Amino acid sequence: MTAQAAAPVISNLDTVPVPIVIADATGAILSVNEAASRVIGVPLPGEKLEQRFLLDAVDQLRAFEPGSGHHVVGATVVADGRPRPVRLDVNASGDGVIVAFRFIDEEIRRAGRLRSVEGTLRQLAASVPVGILSSEQGMRADFVNERCCNVFGTHAEELLGFGWLDFLDRADVEAAEIGLAQVIEELREVRLALRLHRPDGSVRHVELCAAPVADNGRDVGFVASIQDVTSAHETNQLLEQQAHSDPLTGLPNRSVLAEVTAEVAARCESALLFVDLDNFKFVNDSLGHGSGDVLLCVIADRLRSCTRGEDTVVRFGGDEFVVVIGDELGSDAVRAIADRILSEVAEPVQLGDIETRITASVGIVSVPAAVTTEQVDELLRDADIAMYESKRLGKNRMTFFDGRMRDGLQERLELDAALRRALSAESDEISVSYQPIVDLPTSRVVGVEALLRWRHPERGPIPPDQFIPVAEETGLIGQLGRLVLRRALAAVASMREIPGREDLYVSVNMSANDLSAADLVEAVRQALLTESLPGSALRLELTESAAMADADQATRVLTELKDLGVAISIDDFGTGYSSLSYLQLLPVDMIKIDRSFVADLASSRVLVEAIAALARAWNMPVVAEGVETIDQADFLNTMGVEFAQGYLYSPAVPVDELRKLLS
Ligand code: C2E
Ligand code: CA
Ligand code: CA
Numbered sequence: 001m002t003a004q005a006a007a008p009v010i011s012n013l014d015t016v017p018v019p020i021v022i023a024d025a026t027g028a029i030l031s032v033n034e035a036a037s038r039v040i041g042v043p044l045p046g047e048k049l050e051q052r053f054l055l056d057a058v059d060q061l062r063a064f065e066p067g068s069g070h071h072v073v074g075a076t077v078v079a080d081g082r083p084r085p086v087r088l089d090v091n092a093s094g095d096g097v098i099v100a101f102r103f104i105d106e107e108i109r110r111a112g113r114l115r116s117v118e119g120t121l122r123q124l125a126a127s128v129p130v131g132i133l134s135s136e137q138g139m140r141a142d143f144v145n146e147r148c149c150n151v152f153g154t155h156a157e158e159l160l161g162f163g164w165l166d167f168l169d170r171a172d173v174e175a176a177e178i179g180l181a182q183v184i185e186e187l188r189e190v191r192l193a194l195r196l197h198r199p200d201g202s203v204r205h206v207e208l209c210a211a212p213v214a215d216n217g218r219d220v221g222f223v224a225s226i227q228d229v230t231s232a233h234e235t236n237q238l239l240e241q242q243a244h245s246d247p248l249t250g251l252p253n254r255s256v257l258a259e260v261t262a263e264v265a266a267r268c269e270s271a272l273l274f275v276d277l278d279n280f281k282f283v284n285d286s287l288g289h290g291s292g293d294v295l296l297c298v299i300a301d302r303l304r305s306c307t308r309g310e311d312t313v314v315r316f317g318g319d320e321f322v323v324v325i326g327d328e329l330g331s332d333a334v335r336a337i338a339d340r341i342l343s344e345v346a347e348p349v350q351l352g353d354i355e356t357r358i359t360a361s362v363g364i365v366s367v368p369a370a371v372t373t374e375q376v377d378e379l380l381r382d383a384d385i386a387m388y389e390s391k392r393l394g395k396n397r398m399t400f401f402d403g404r405m406r407d408g409l410q411e412r413l414e415l416d417a418a419l420r421r422a423l424s425a426e427s428d429e430i431s432v433s434y435q436p437i438v439d440l441p442t443s444r445v446v447g448v449e450a451l452l453r454w455r456h457p458e459r460g461p462i463p464p465d466q467f468i469p470v471a472e473e474t475g476l477i478g479q480l481g482r483l484v485l486r487r488a489l490a491a492v493a494s495m496r497e498i499p500g501r502e503d504l505y506v507s508v509n510m511s512a513n514d515l516s517a518a519d520l521v522e523a524v525r526q527a528l529l530t531e532s533l534p535g536s537a538l539r540l541e542l543t544e545s546a547a548m549a550d551a552d553q554a555t556r557v558l559t560e561l562k563d564l565g566v567a568i569s570i571d572d573f574g575t576g577y578s579s580l581s582y583l584q585l586l587p588v589d590m591i592k593i594d595r596s597f598v599a600d601l602a603s604s605r606v607l608v609e610a611i612a613a614l615a616r617a618w619n620m621p622v623v624a625e626g627v628e629t630i631d632q633a634d635f636l637n638t639m640g641v642e643f644a645q646g647y648l649y650s651p652a653v654p655v656d657e658l659r660k661l662l663s
Pocket of ligand 2: 509
C-alpha cells in the first residue's frame, strides 16, 4: 500500500458484507473494503472522511478520542447520488479509526410506521367509548385514554404508573393483582369486576377486560378496556332484590331463608317461627282477594313491628310467614316473641267498612349453631309440623317442635292417603251409622244422629275421633261431609216411610270447615230437594268452637239454614270455651250436653242442672249424650232434660238395623 496509489481496498475485509472504512487520526481515509467501495466509491489518496461522508455528526466524530473504544453516531452518506441515513460504528484502532456503517433508511421507515400506528391507536383509543388502560410491562400503566380518566374521575397523571391501583376498592385490590398476574404470566385474557372510589367520593362498578401484550415475549404488559357498569350493576341488584322479595308485602321471600338461617346459625343458636294464619282462605273467599291482600299486608307490618331489627320476617307463601330470630335467645324469650305475634295478629283489622279478626298458629323450632343451608329445609319442615300441631290443638296458639310430632305427622299422612283412597274408590270402607235420639220420658225415638264409620281393609274400624281431625286438616272433610249429608237424608227419607215415623229427623255433624264452605246452604237445599224432604227432617250439629271460630259467618250461615227449616244443635255443650251470652245470639234450636258430664253425673250435677235451667230459659230443648244406665236416664229426666242418646237405647247402627229398630 503506497501513498500515491488509490487508498487500497482492504482485501481481507472484503469478505465482510458490512461497509468498512479505515481512517487515520486526522480523518484521512486509509482504506475501504469492497462493500464500502460499492457504496461510496473508492476515495482518492488523502481524502478525508468528511469529504466522502456528509457527516452531520462530524463534530462528534472529531470529539472522538482515538484509542478510546467504541462510538456510534448517525450520519448521512451520499450514496448512489442521494443522501441516505447511516449509523456509523466507530472503533478506535491504533492511531486511527475503523468505521463500519449501516444504512438505516429501512429502520427509520419502520419506526415511522410504528409511530403512526401507535398514533392511530391512540387516536382510536381516544375516540372509542370505552376506557383503555395499557401497560408495557407488569401492572404499571403507561397509557390511559380520556374515557378511562372519566371512569376514574381523575386525570391521566393520577392513573399512570401504579396510581390507578390506588383508586380500587381495598377489597378488590387483591383480586385485581391476581387477575392481572394471570394475564401477564399465563398470557390469558381476564375479566374482572372491580369497584372504584372516585375522588368525588362516589363508588363506581367497573368491568375490566385485560389481554396480554408481549414485546417479543420479553416484557409482558396488558391492554385493558374499562367500562363503567354501575347502572347495569344497580339494575341487577334491583332485579336480584326483586327476585328475593315478595311484591305484595315487601318482605323477603322464601328464597332468602336458607342463607339467612345459616348466617344466624354461624353466629349462635337461635330459633325459627313458622306462622300460619287461621282460616285465611275463608276471609279471602268471602271478602274477596283485594281484601285478602290488604289483610296480608297488615299482618306483614305487624310481624315486622313485633320482631326486632336482627330478626328476619319472610313471607313464605300464601298466608304463611317465617320469622328467623337473629340472635341467641332462651326459650322464654322466644315464647315472648311468639306471644307478641299471636296477640298482635289477633288485633282487629279494618278492611274498608268491615272489621275482621284473624288469628295465627305458630310452630317453633330451635336452630342449632352451625346449621348448613341444606339443613334449613329440615328445620322448616319441623317448624311446619309444630305449626300443624297448633292448628290441631285449636289454632291461635304456639307449639314448640318435639321429635315425637314427626311420628304423629307420619300417622296423619298415612291416614290421609288411606282416606283419600277409600273415598275415591267408591269402596264400602266408609259408611254411615245411625244412633237413635229418644224422648227421655217415653223412650220414643224422635231422631237419629248420623255418625261416620270407616273400616280400613287392614287396620279394621278407625274411630272418627282419629280420622276426622286429619280430614279437617287436609280439607277432605268437605267431601266426607257431603257424603254423610246425602246418605243421611236418603236414610231418613226411607225411614219416614215407616208408619208412625213421618216426623223422624236426622242429625248430621258439621265441622268448622263445613261452615265456612261458600256453598253449604246451597248443598243442603239441593240434598233436601233430591229426597223431597222438608228442612225439618234435618238437624245440623256443630260444636261451640266451630260456631265461634267465626261467629259472624256462623250467624249468617245458620240463619240461612234456619230459613230452610233446618234446626241447629250445639254439640258437646259445656266443653267449649265460648261465652254463653255470645252463643245466645246464634240461631240455635237445641243443646247437646257432652257425654263426659253424663258419665260423671255425681260431680257434674250442678253444671248439668245449670245448663238445663239455662236452656229452659232460652226455650231450647236439651239432649243428653252418652246415656248408658237407667240411673243416668232417671236423673236427667228429673232435671228436666228432654231427650237422650246413648248405649242404653242403642249404639249407632247401620241403616238396615235402624229400619228394624224403628219398625
Ligand atoms: P259426637 O258428635 O259427640 O258423637 C257422639 C259420639 O258418642 C259417637 O262417637 C257415639 O258413638 C258416641 N256414643 C254414643 N252413645 C254413647 C254412650 O252411651 N257412651 C259412650 N261412651 N259413647 C257414646 P263416634 O261415633 O266415635 O264419633 C266421635 C265423634 O266423631 C263425634 O262425636 C263427632 O264429633 C265426630 N263425627 C262422627 N261422625 C261425623 C261426621 O259425619 N261429621 C263430622 N264432622 N264429625 C263426625
Ligand atoms: Ca254429634
Ligand atoms: Ca257430642
